[in-house]
Amino acid sequence: MRMIALHLAVLAVLAALQFVLPAYHHTNAARIMVLATYAIGFNIAFGYSGLLSLGHALFFAGGMYATGLLVDQGGWQPWLALVAGPLAGGALAAAVGLLALRTAGPAFMIVTLMFAQAFHLAILYWGRFTGGDEGFTLSGAARRIGAFDLADPATRYTAAFLLFGAAMLGCLALARSRTGRVLVAVRENEERTRMLGYDTFRAKLFALALSGLISGAAGATYGLMFGYVGGSFASIQYSILPLIWVLLGGAGTVLGPLLGTALMFYLIDWASSVTTASQFVVGAVLILLVLFAPRGLLGLVRDHAMRRLP
Amino acid sequence: MTRETILHPTRRSLLAGGAAALTAAALPRYAQAQSSEPIRLGFQLHRTGIGAAYGRWYERTALAALKVVNEAGGIAGRPVEILFEDDATDPRRGAEVVEKLATQARVDLIFGPLFSHVVIGSAPRAGELKIPYLVCSEGYHVASGKLNRWTLQPGITDVRAQVTAMAPFVTENLGKKVTMIFPDYAFGHDHRDFFTEAVAAQGGEVIAQIAIPPTETSFTRYFPRIPRDTEVLYHVMVGPAVLTFVKELGEFYGSGAKPEIFGFIDSLEAVDIASPGLEFLEGSHFWEGQCRMLQPDASEAETFYRDAVGVDANGAAIEDPNNVSCYGHMFSVWETLFAIKEGMEACGWRGPQDRQAFVEAVEAFTDMPAGRERPQGAKVFNAKLHQAFGHQFITKLEGGKLVKVHETSIEDSLYESDVDYTAMSF
Numbered sequence: 001m002r003m004i005a006l007h008l009a010v011l012a013v014l015a016a017l018q019f020v021l022p023a024y025h026h027t028n029a030a031r032i033m034v035l036a037t038y039a040i041g042f043n044i045a046f047g048y049s050g051l052l053s054l055g056h057a058l059f060f061a062g063g064m065y066a067t068g069l070l071v072d073q074g075g076w077q078p079w080l081a082l083v084a085g086p087l088a089g090g091a092l093a094a095a096v097g098l099l100a101l102r103t104a105g106p107a108f109m110i111v112t113l114m115f116a117q118a119f120h121l122a123i124l125y126w127g128r129f130t131g132g133d134e135g136f137t138l139s140g141a142a143r144r145i146g147a148f149d150l151a152d153p154a155t156r157y158t159a160a161f162l163l164f165g166a167a168m169l170g171c172l173a174l175a176r177s178r179t180g181r182v183l184v185a186v187r188e189n190e191e192r193t194r195m196l197g198y199d200t201f202r203a204k205l206f207a208l209a210l211s212g213l214i215s216g217a218a219g220a221t222y223g224l225m226f227g228y229v230g231g232s233f234a235s236i237q238y239s240i241l242p243l244i245w246v247l248l249g250g251a252g253t254v255l256g257p258l259l260g261t262a263l264m265f266y267l268i269d270w271a272s273s274v275t276t277a278s279q280f281v282v283g284a285v286l287i288l289l290v291l292f293a294p295r296g297l298l299g300l301v302r303d304h305a306m307r308r309l310p
Numbered sequence: 311m312t313r314e315t316i317l318h319p320t321r322r323s324l325l326a327g328g329a330a331a332l333t334a335a336a337l338p339r340y341a342q343a344q345s346s347e348p349i350r351l352g353f354q355l356h357r358t359g360i361g362a363a364y365g366r367w368y369e370r371t372a373l374a375a376l377k378v379v380n381e382a383g384g385i386a387g388r389p390v391e392i393l394f395e396d397d398a399t400d401p402r403r404g405a406e407v408v409e410k411l412a413t414q415a416r417v418d419l420i421f422g423p424l425f426s427h428v429v430i431g432s433a434p435r436a437g438e439l440k441i442p443y444l445v446c447s448e449g450y451h452v453a454s455g456k457l458n459r460w461t462l463q464p465g466i467t468d469v470r471a472q473v474t475a476m477a478p479f480v481t482e483n484l485g486k487k488v489t490m491i492f493p494d495y496a497f498g499h500d501h502r503d504f505f506t507e508a509v510a511a512q513g514g515e516v517i518a519q520i521a522i523p524p525t526e527t528s529f530t531r532y533f534p535r536i537p538r539d540t541e542v543l544y545h546v547m548v549g550p551a552v553l554t555f556v557k558e559l560g561e562f563y564g565s566g567a568k569p570e571i572f573g574f575i576d577s578l579e580a581v582d583i584a585s586p587g588l589e590f591l592e593g594s595h596f597w598e599g600q601c602r603m604l605q606p607d608a609s610e611a612e613t614f615y616r617d618a619v620g621v622d623a624n625g626a627a628i629e630d631p632n633n634v635s636c637y638g639h640m641f642s643v644w645e646t647l648f649a650i651k652e653g654m655e656a657c658g659w660r661g662p663q664d665r666q667a668f669v670e671a672v673e674a675f676t677d678m679p680a681g682r683e684r685p686q687g688a689k690v691f692n693a694k695l696h697q698a699f700g701h702q703f704i705t706k707l708e709g710g711k712l713v714k715v716h717e718t719s720i721e722d723s724l725y726e727s728d729v730d731y732t733a734m735s736f
Contacts, residue, residue: 024414031406117525124495124524133524134427134449134496135401137434137456151438227434230401230427231495237400268403269410272357272396279358 003310007172010255011165018157028269030157032262033164034222035245039257040167041089041214042242047252048180049207050187052105054239055096055112056215058119061234063089063216065123065130068229071142073129079145082220089216090209092119097208101201104190113236120234135230143224150225163221164258167214172254174210175310183207184252215242248289250298254310259297348389349659351650352411352420354432359399361425363580367636368422368446368643369394374619375644378682385651386659393417401431408432412439418662419444421646424639426451426497433457440736442668444650446642448472448599450500453697455729459736460665462672462696464689465646466599466639467723469497470504475702475723476597477508479716484570484595485541486514491532492546494521501546501574522547522555529555533562536569546574553587560590571595575602575638582626582634584710591707595715598703600686602637603712615644615685641686648683649675666736673732690720694730699723 014033021029038060045051066088071081100111123130130136143150150156174180185193186200186207194200223229232238242257249260267285271278293300302309353372356365376392384390393415397404404423411417419442423429426449436443437458444462445452450470452463480488488509492498498521506516518537522529529551536543547555556577571594583591583602601608602625604616619640620628627633649672657664657671675691678684678698689700699720705712 022413024410027409027413028406121523121525127494127496127499131430132496132499134430134451137430226405227438228401228405228431230431232401232427232431269406276357276396278396 003306003308004172007168007254010258011161011168014161014164018154018161023153026153026157028265030153030160030225031222032258032265033160034218034225035241035265036258036261037164037167037221038215038218039242039245039249039261040164040171040254041211041218043246043251043253043257044171044174044183044214045208045211046243047246047250047256048175048187049183049204050190051101051204051208051211052109052243053100053112053208053211054109054236054243055100055114055116056211056242057234057236057238058096058112058116059089059093059212059215060219060222060238060242061119061123061231062092062212062219064219064223064229064233066216067220068136068138068223069129071224072136072138072229078142078224082145082224085220085223086213086217089219090213092216093212094205094209096212097205101204101208113239116234116236116239120231120236123231123234130231131229133231135228135232138224138227138229143227145224151227156225159221159225163217167217168254168258170214172310175254179203179206187252244286247296248286250296250300250302253296253298253302256296256298263297346388348391349385349654350415350417351390351392351647352408352415352417353392353394353422354397354404354407354411354420354428355394355422356399356424356428357394357396359397361399361428364424364636364639365396365399367580367640368424371619371640371643372422372647375647378618379647379651386655390651397423397428397432399425399428401427404428404432405435408435408439408441408443412436412441416662417441418659419650419665419668421650422446422643424448424642429461430457433461436460440665441662442665442672444646444672446639446646448639448642449497450504453692453695453727453729455695455727455731457696459731459734460669462669464649464672464675464678464691464698465644466642466698467689467700467702468697469500470725471697471699471723472597472599472702473501473505474508474725475718476704477505477512477514478722479704479718480542480544480572481509481512481514483716484572486512487537487539487541488514488516488544489518489520489536489540489542489569490516490544490546491520491522491536492544494523498522498546501544505544527551527554529558530562533559540569543569543571544573545571545577547577552577552581553585556590557587560587563590573597575599579636579638580634582632583707583712592710594707596705596707596712597638598705598712599638600641601703601705601712601714602635603705605714607714609680609685611680611682611685614682615641619644645684645686645689649678652683669736688720693732695727696731 042056063085067081067085070076071078096115124132148155182203186203190200245260250256271281395407397407411420421444423445424447429445429447437460443460446465448466450468453468492501520532573596575596575598604623621635622628625635625637653668653672657667673693678689680688687701689698691698702718704716706715
């Protein structure tokens with residue numbers, strides 16, 4: 001119960017921040033919540049199920065492009081296109097999973113990376129529709145859902161909060177559910193889990209599809225919120241980023257993705273303001289993390305203070 | 311009880327009077343502070359990422375132009391500051407940088423980005439924040455009409471204009487059967503589409519279009535696709551694989567007959583033309599936004615600019631001949647800063663409340679004469695397209711030197727378009 005209260009308190013703080021944050025941090029918070037949603041999606045595969053994918057940009061960008069193209073070129077209503085984003089992310093993840101989950105470990109990383117690269121190159125190849133590496137912008141009308149205009153800061157923050165809240169509570173429910181415990185069992189010892197009678201392939205496929213669905217939702221929302229859909233979101237960089245966010249915050253923790261995303265966002269923001277060698281600073285922090293908190297910050301907290309932190 | 315008179319004021323009235331006097335004394339200073347406080351310009355800089363080679367020269371050019379502007383009295387008598395912020399040549403970070411400069415650093419306007427995906431990713435945010443966003447980007451994205459009223463490009467021409475202007479020279483002097491080799495992404499596609507159209511308009515023909523995937527590191531397998539009857543090979547490769555591309559092209563043709571070669575200097579920006587492996591390019595032609603190597607007929611404005619930025623006659627940094635500049639593009643930063651100065655002075659700039667008036671003032675630009683403000687040459691600003699049109703240069707590599715052989719007129723680069731940003735709302 002204490003743990004549920006803790007997570008609800010975090011959501012309450014995020015809801016309240018909307019009214020106190022200055023303009024710059026207000027928009028940053030909205031960005032961070034959507035990117036943290038992406039990290040939550042990644043964390044379900046990596047942190048809870050032990051599936052280290054290097055191809056999650058495929059699901060994030062898949063959701064972004066599905067929504068963006070449908071609303072921009074398909075003439076779909078934005079709300080309907082927004083529903084299509086997560087479905088595309090989930091479907092792509094399920095399809096990739098059917099093939100990639102026949103492998104494990106480094107082979108799984110390579111196969112997922114391969115699919116994501118193929119998708120990235122396809123975006124560049126069909127530039128006539130996708131805008132290629134330049135991408136395309138979304139008009140004001142494409143970003144209005146009913147009476148709500150996602151270009152409006154308050155609406156944008158609320159949309160990001162609702163998305164993040166749903167993903168976080170969903171992840172919390174999953175972590176505390178029977179299915180969640182099966183996923184952790186698969187992560188810890190797949191052979192033993194299978195021996196106990198669980199269909200581990202099905203469990204992993206479920207985890208990857210759910211992970212893709214949440215990633216797709218984040219990508220679709222990000223595109224509509226900031227009015228831009230671009231090929232760089234499908235590049236390998238966007239497969240690595242959620243891994244870094246999750247590792248920093250704490251893999252296999254519900255709040256880790258938010259913490260990691262926010263810290264990394266502001267670390268880059270701060271470092272680029274004080275030095276031209278900002279990437280060196282980021283690299284140094286990551287090395288320190290690996291040396292002193294290999295389970296991430298919330299992993300450290302869980303090890304030493306809150307053993308029941310989900 | 312103390313009675314107050316003019317000669318014997320009470321302590322309270324003295325304090326009140328003192329405060330009033332101090333306030334009165336401070337008022338003119340405040341009014342003066344408003345009129346002389348620095349104008350703060352944000353610069354979205356590709357300091358890291360794939361645009362870093364351009365970024366460091368764009369920063370250097372911006373600082374040189376800033377020094378000249380401030381030494382000449384600033385903008386409308388106010389000093390000017392530039393705040394540089396790294397966007398990592400990434401569209402997401404680019405939008406965040408626009409946000410940071412506008413809402414945290416509270417700059418008056420933003421300028422400077424080159425890479426088209428960063429511009430397209432950032433422009434929507436600039437439009438939402440209603441802050442002028444002046445790009446130095448060369449791509450066709452501004453003139454295509456896909457951006458917004460707040461995004462302008464007064465300091466460099468776009469790809470469509472460049473290839474439209476140069477096609478006649480290629481077909482008349484080098485050959486009519488052209489094979490194009492270009493990177494398989496948007497920048498290359500602009501070249502493919504507009505150059506093919508422009509060559510056809512000149513009675514020539516693009517007989518093959520060879521798109522190279524951006525991840526490619528070796529090009530040997532693409533060269534056999536060059537038709538034998540190719541008269542001109544048009545290349546516009548960018549990125550670190552350029553040297554390999556040229557070297558392998560040289561190996562492919564060997565010492566045998568080869569077509570005329572016409573390339574964009576983008577292929578070799580920040581690269582020493584005397585690098586080993588580039589000997590094969592001897593005798594080939596290049597497009598240059600501005601001639602990297604000092605030409606005998608260089609204008610006073612051009613040499614002034616070259617000296618101010620600290621570039622030697624070969625296009626390298628004065629202090630380091632190995633540090634080759636992005637001379638074909640970086641003038642755009644200089645010229646954009648002067649366009650900002652002209653726009654601000656034309657609209658009577660007081661502060662951010664005049665941002666819309668500034669955009670309207672730039673839209674009122676027409677002829678932009680050559681001079682120290684525009685060392686690359688005169689330009690004409692098309693308000694509907696938010697785009698400047700100017701001269702283009704074609705150079706030939708002779709004895710390791712890029713020698714100017716042709717300069718196009720502004721009229722050569724004009725094209726028809728239905729785009730009208732001035733009809734868009736703010």
